[in-house]
Amino acid sequence: MRILIVEDEASLREQLGSHLKGEGYAVDLAADGEEGLYFGREYEYDAAVIDLGLPKVDGLSLIKTLRGEDRSFPVLVLTARGHWQDKVQGLEAGADDYLAKPFQMEELMARLNALIRRTAGYASPVLSQGDLQLDTAKKEVRVSEQAIELTAYEYKVLEYLMLNPNRVVSKSELTDHLYEQDFDRDSNVIEVFVGRLRKKISPVDLIRTVRGQGYRFLADNPV
Numbered sequence: 001m002r003i004l005i006v007e008d009e010a011s012l013r014e015q016l017g018s019h020l021k022g023e024g025y026a027v028d029l030a031a032d033g034e035e036g037l038y039f040g041r042e043y044e045y046d047a048a049v050i051d052l053g054l055p056k057v058d059g060l061s062l063i064k065t066l067r068g069e070d071r072s073f074p075v076l077v078l079t080a081r082g083h084w085q086d087k088v089q090g091l092e093a094g095a096d097d098y099l100a101k102p103f104q105m106e107e108l109m110a111r112l113n114a115l116i117r118r119t120a121g122y123a124s125p126v127l128s129q130g131d132l133q134l135d136t137a138k139k140e141v142r143v144s145e146q147a148i149e150l151t152a153y154e155y156k157v158l159e160y161l162m163l164n165p166n167r168v169v170s171k172s173e174l175t176d177h178l179y180e181q182d183f184d185r186d187s188n189v190i191e192v193f194v195g196r197l198r199k200k201i202s203p204v205d206l207i208r209t210v211r212g213q214g215y216r217f218l219a220d221n222p223v
């Protein structure tokens with residue numbers, strides 16, 4: 001999952017960035033609204049965390065502009081404590097959820113995960129397809145109730161495919177959403193991860209190769 005963070009307070013920005021990276025997310029950090037707009041227009045994100053009080057372009061204008069340009073990724077806004085008007089304005093501008101400062105990192109993570117999951121059409125934190133279950137909170141995978149050991153990269157590939165069911169996901173989309181910008185972008189690496197992943201979750205056979213295009217995760221309930 002690739003997350004955009006737009007926060008002008010340097011220490012909070014860095015703290016958010018390192019925490020999310022530690023949880024396995026690819027993260028882009030923007031220090032003001034202008035930078036946020038650049039990133040939001042340039043890259044595809046799975047979610048964004050946007051502070052409302054930002055220099056150059058304020059958070060509300062940033063969200064309105066991105067929404068006006070059909071950028072539909074879920075947005076969590078950070079608001080000042082006790083400013084209920086901020087929350088209402090943020091939601092009206094197109095944000096999906098809000099969190100008042102100061103906040104616990106755990107709450108931010110839980111809200112962010114819920115936003116990403118709900119955007120993909122899953123109500124529960126445990127994504128379920130046939131005999132395959134992926135617990136987004138515990139980062140655990142089970143096949144027919146048996147726990148499966150996956151590496152961090154294999155887990156990320158499976159989670160991304162399950163959150164984007166029934167459509168072709170290209171190898172370059174996977175690298176864009178799962179890895180830091182400086183990651184080795186050789187598409188053979190993705191093939192190796194997917195190959196190992198398929199073996200580990202067999203006999204579940206829900207990841208199809210679409211020749212020359214990428215992969216499709218087959219799901220019962222199209223979303």
Ligand code: CA
Binds near residue numbers: 008051053
């Ligand atoms: Ca601020």
